[in-house]
Amino acid sequence: MFTTLDTPSVLVDLDVAEANIRKFQAYCNAHGLALRPHIKTHKLPSLASYQIEQGAIGVTCQKVSEAEAMTADGSIGDVLITYNILGAAKTRRLRALADRVRLSVVADNSETVEGLSEAFADALENLPVLVECNTGADRCGVSTPQDVLTLAREIAASPGLEFAGLMTYPPSGKANAVAEWLQRAVDLLESHGIAVGMISSGGSPDMWQAHEMPLATEYRIGTYVYNDRSLVGRGTCGWEDCALSVLATVVSVPADDRAVIDAGSKVLTSDLLGLEGYGHVMGRDDLLIDQLSEEHGRIVCDGPIGLSVGDRLRIVPNHACVVSNMLDHIELVRGETPQGQAAVEARGQVW
Ligand SMILES: Cc1ncc(COP(=O)(O)O)c(C=O)c1O
Structure with a gap:
């Protein structure tokens, strides 16, 4: 078996990976859902480019340095970083990244928003910031729609930033509860005259049920490219x-x-x-x-x-x-x- 390769090694069958990419892109196309793959799974600009060629609108990265590596060759033009980015060392690099690509980020707290605003206050274009929402997975994310409103207002009032929408990393198998949470947040924002541009959800376990949450404008997904046990x-x-x-x-x-x-x-x-x-x-x-x-x-x-x-x-x-x-x-x-x-x-x- 693969006698020319030394072991241990990690094999990636490109036929299978490319078929996985095409299959889920076709599903998203059929359901009118924008696809924004998370590159944390493959960490390969070549596969990210293939995902874009097949129809993905951009990529998701978890870290600034991942985004730097993904955009180095200029083939990826749209990046969402789904992480609270803290500290001048990182926000300086974020600013440089925003000069090269269409960039958006998330925040679930005032400290993150303040740091982003300091870095982007004198930028030519505002940095789009989504509020990360905890819809039940209990990792990051603000806890209630009222907290969404508070942070969205803070973002909108911060020099260099604009409120761009909502992001969640949802719990698996809870599409109805997630949709209900997000709908309450959207209703509250709209009742205060704040428009919600993007709603970003994701996750491979529920990938074939993504259409059951029509509120989402885009789907972030990583593991689907390789799949696993x-x-x-x-x-x-x-x-x-x-x-x-x-x-x-x-x-x-x-x-x-x-x-x-x-x-x-x-x-x-x-x-x-x-x-x-x-x-x-x-x-x-x-x-x-x-x-x-x-x-x-x-x-x-x-x-x-x-x-x-x-x-x-x-x-x-x-x-x-x-x-x-x-x-x-x-x-x-x-x-x-x-x-x-x-x-x-x-x-x-x-x-
Ligand atoms: C913020 C965020 N979005 C999307 C994903 C993609 O999840 P999956 O690998 O299940 O597709 C992850 C996974 O860790 C994530 O943390």
Whole structure:
């Protein structure tokens, strides 16, 4: 299996990734929904460009440095950064970024708004700022529609900024509750004469139900490009839709029911996402990767494991987004044919 490639390596099947991109773009087109993919999954300008070519309106980044890496070659012109950006070191870079691309950001607190305003007060164009709303996922986001109104007014009154709309990272399976929350916020804003331009929602687990929240003007989605074991587990996709896998070699078979591979937590990562085990061994439903140390992955089986030292395994990780950030290079493949290495250009860009 891929005998010309060394292990452990992260494989990305471009045929599958491109098909995933085209399939969800077609869904968004059919439902009149703008698509703004989150690049935190692949961190590759080449795949971001493919997403734009297929019809995406722009990209989502989580960090300023990710956005810098994504826009370096000039092919991406529209970026939303879905993070409270704090501190002059970052807002200075944000200002430089805004000179190159159509940029928008989010905020859920006054400190962030004040910092953004300081950096953009003398800019030629206002920076569009969306209010991040907590519609039930309980991460960032203001807690009530009344808080949306307060922060929207603050943004609108801040030199260099304009209120651009609402953003949420919604809880999975709660489309009705999310829609109701956002509708209350929109109604309150409009009753105070404030127009809501954009409403940005997203997430791969609910991707095929995105049309059930027609209030959203755009959908942000990341994992769908590669898919992973967690999304197969939720029924969002099948194994054949998983574009990213880890190629590993069996380095030890110390017992009849146990083997060890050369991929540990530094490749597969420790993310469980509620699952049992650290990935799915393709073609071997009977195996469980039950334990990782940094460079070793332990595989167990209820009966004889049927593996030999030197065997190669392909593993679909629990969470593709973190795995693609682990190695400097990924191996591109199409089916069984290697296509060369690609540098993961925004890898480690967390500032
Ligand atoms: C703010 C935001 N938007 C969109 C996404 C995309 O989610 P997914 O990878 O489930 O598509 C994420 C994921 O972490 C996120 O944090």
